Amino acid sequence: MGDVEIRQVHYFVAVAEEGNFTRAAERLTMTQPALSRAILALEKTVGATLFLRTPKGVTLTAAGSAMLDEGRSLLAQAGNVTSRVRRAAEQRTSVTVSGPGCDAVLLDGMVRSYNEADPAHPARTAVGTIDDQLDRLRSGRADIALWRGPLGDQGLGGVVLRREGVCVLVGARHPLAGRDTLRIADLAGEPLIGWRGAGPQVGDPGLWPDGLPGTPGPQAGDGLQMLAIVRLGQAVALAAQPSEGTGAPEGTVSIRLEDGPAVPLRLVWPKERTTPDIRRFVRHAVRSFRTPLPRGTRPHGDRARPAASHS
Missing domain, CATH: 3.40.190.10 (Periplasmic binding protein-like II)
Incomplete structure (x- = not known):
C-alpha cells in the first residue's frame, strides 16, 4: 500500500460532499472519467472501498466515513501549513x-x-x-x-x-422590542439561543454566576443561523453592546441589559x-x-x- 497524496484526498472529499461524481467533477473542473480513475487509485492505495456506487450517486462505506473525517483534518492542516509558510515568506x-x-x-x-x-x-x-x-x-x-x-x-x-455591556437581541415584532432597557428578570421564560461555536462569547457561564437568563432555547452554530432564529421570534440572543456607528441587524432590535455582566x-x-x-x-x-x-x-x-x- 502506497502513500496517499493530498490531491487524492481533495478529490475524495469533493465526491463525498457532492454525493455524485458528475457534480464533484464540475466542482473540481476536471472530467468525470479522470475523477473516477483517481478515486479508484485512492481506494487501491488505502486497501478499502470508500464509496458504494448506485445509479443515483454514491454513499460512503464505513471506511469512507473514517476517510472523510481524516481527510478533512488533513486538508485543514495542509492549508494551515501553506498559510504559515506564506506569512513567513x-x-x-x-x-x-x-x-x-x-x-x-x-x-x-x-x-x-x-x-x-x-x-x-x-x-x-x-x-x-x-x-x-x-x-x-x-x-x-x-x-x-x-x-x-x-x-x-x-x-x-x-x-x-x-x-462592554450586554444587549439582548430580539425580533422586530417581539413583545419586548419596544423597551429601551431590560433587566435579567424581564427574560424569565424567554427561550435563549445556545451557542455551539468555538467560544461561548457573551454566553460564557463564567460571566453569569447565577446562571444564564431565560430558558434554554434553540442551538445556533453561526451568526446567520442565530439571526434567522431571532427574526422569526423563536428565541432571543445575548450580544455584545454594539460599537459606535453600528446598529442591530435588519429585522432585529438590540436592547441594553441593565444588570448584565461586563x-x-x-x-x-x-x-x-x-x-x-x-x-x-x-x-x-x-x-x-x-x-x-x-x-x-x-x-x-x-x-x-x-x-x-x-x-
Whole structure:
C-alpha cells in the first residue's frame, strides 16, 4: 500500500460532499472519467472501498466515513501549513488583525489609527466570523484577533481593551422590542439561543454566576443561523453592546441589559509567535482606548484596561 497524496484526498472529499461524481467533477473542473480513475487509485492505495456506487450517486462505506473525517483534518492542516509558510515568506512585513463582521467599524478604526502613526510595517484588517477568530490565529491567517470569549489554556496572550455591556437581541415584532432597557428578570421564560461555536462569547457561564437568563432555547452554530432564529421570534440572543456607528441587524432590535455582566473585549495573539510588530500594535491599541476620542467617535464601553489577561 502506497502513500496517499493530498490531491487524492481533495478529490475524495469533493465526491463525498457532492454525493455524485458528475457534480464533484464540475466542482473540481476536471472530467468525470479522470475523477473516477483517481478515486479508484485512492481506494487501491488505502486497501478499502470508500464509496458504494448506485445509479443515483454514491454513499460512503464505513471506511469512507473514517476517510472523510481524516481527510478533512488533513486538508485543514495542509492549508494551515501553506498559510504559515506564506506569512513567513512575507518576513512579517505587516500585522494582520482579524475580527468578526459585527466589529468591522471598530476593527477598521483601530488599524487606521495605527497606520496613521506611520509604522515601518503597516497593519491590515481581515474580517471573519465570530467563531473562526482563534482558528485564524492558529493557522497563521491572522496575527492578532478581537475576542470576547474565554481564553483558557490555549497558548494565547491577551490584553483587555475595554469591558462592554450586554444587549439582548430580539425580533422586530417581539413583545419586548419596544423597551429601551431590560433587566435579567424581564427574560424569565424567554427561550435563549445556545451557542455551539468555538467560544461561548457573551454566553460564557463564567460571566453569569447565577446562571444564564431565560430558558434554554434553540442551538445556533453561526451568526446567520442565530439571526434567522431571532427574526422569526423563536428565541432571543445575548450580544455584545454594539460599537459606535453600528446598529442591530435588519429585522432585529438590540436592547441594553441593565444588570448584565461586563464582557471583556480583548486583543489576543499566539504567545509563541509574538513579534515586535505585534507588541507595537497592541501598545498602540491600548493607548488609543485609554485616550478619549473626539466627541461622537469614542466607542461604547469602558476605557482600556492594559493588564494582560489569560482567562
